[in-house]
Amino acid sequence: MSAKSFDVIVIGAGPGGYVAAIRAAQLGKSVAIVERENLGGICLNWGCIPTKALLRSAEVFHLMHRAKEYGLSAEKVGFDLDAVVKRSRKVAGQLSGGIGHLMKKNKITVIMGEATLPAKGKVTVKTDKGTEDLTAPAIVLATGARARELPGLEADGDLVWTYRHALQADRMPKKLLVIGSGAIGIEFASFFNTLGADTTVVEVMDRILPVEDEEISAFARKAFEKQGMKIMSKAMVKKLDRAKGKVTAHIETGGKTETHDFDTVISAVGIIANTENLGLEKLGVKVERGFVVTDEYCRTGVEGLYAIGDLTNGPWLAHKASHEGVMVAEHIAGGHPHAVDPDAIAGCTYCHPQVASVGLTEAQAKEKGLKVKVGRFPFIGNGKAIALGEPEGMIKTIFDEKSGELLGAHMVGAEVTELIQGYVIGRTLETTEAELMNTVFPHPTLSEMMHESVLDAYGRALHF
Incomplete structure (x- = not known):
């Protein structure tokens, strides 16, 4: 059987791989994507999305217990763990199905099976029906990672x-x-x-x-x-x-x-990258501490072979993988995309209270020998936070004293995972404190605290 030829083959259909495939297809490339388990990868099926569904149930449960504070009554508040889990799985299933639709819409060939790379530009896929041979001048590895297990602490699914x-x-x-x-x-x-x-x-x-x-x-x-x-x-x-x-x-x-x-x-x-059984060693791909080594454009050093997402060095975040997927597709199509700057990628943790950050911590900025100006603003000084009944939290901003560059922003409190993007855009636009101070933030919103934190770094906070 002769090998099927494509312009681009993507291995792994998580948020890195499926986005790389879509962008390559948009740029006129013929694309195949190989996935051994679920479209959407860990993020959609077993990570980011279903955990947020669970956490939302917990948040509503927590609020129901606080009903009295809001002048409401909720009696005999309880939960059905089975129903909470079912809701979470349903959310994941809906999104995974959506990825299938996007693959069809963009005319991407989906092959379910286990991929290996027998030689440069070649992919063999073990499917239910046997093996398929594929070739492409550009191959994108997006095989992700799995949970690290420590000796003696291995999971058994029971205890x-x-x-x-x-x-x-x-x-x-x-x-x-x-x-x-x-x-x-x-x-x-x-x-x-x-x-x-x-x-x-x-x-x-x-x-x-x-x-x-x-x-x-x-x-x-x-x-x-x-x-x-x-x-x-x-x-x-x-x-x-x-x-x-x-x-x-x-x-x-x-x-x-x-x-x-x-x-x-x-x-x-922690996590371990899924680098085994792909044939990377034979191809001469460099793997360090379990992760594939790449340059800033996600190139592995083997001609036409790229690696993106959790397979490579951190931060191990879905949005970083997606952005790398777009960058790599544009690079393959002959464009000149910007390399991804790890310091401009926000991290979000959806615990209660939420935590979000971008850029350097105060300690990291000082380690780099930078003189900094630091601003802080507490949730208790914000009208919207008090109205929401969420007065616990803070926003901290770090600026370079000399240039006014926004070096980092760090937050804890209600909805900070949504707020952080304002600072991310600020960093991408290379903003200084002057632009942030001159921006009019709408009232009453939690976002006003972002303004106040910037003002505080320069001794100008108004509400605290």
């Missing part, structure tokens, strides 16, 4: 869960241990804690949400502890003893080991 098990929880944990306090760990801790699980989070670093600005981490920790969460930082789970319906965790902290019993453990200790 010890990864994010996948947690997304389809068939029982409500009573006593929950979450290992790792990055975005995934904290989101699940927040979800189950809000629904009433006795929740403990163990973090090996000296603070939770370790990639965030220290002040934001500290603020978030206080808020979580106020909600009844137990947090152990500078701590490590050394061993899990599993018995019927019970896990005993050996947790090392401050040089001594304590044991604690739980009925459920969620492991969220």
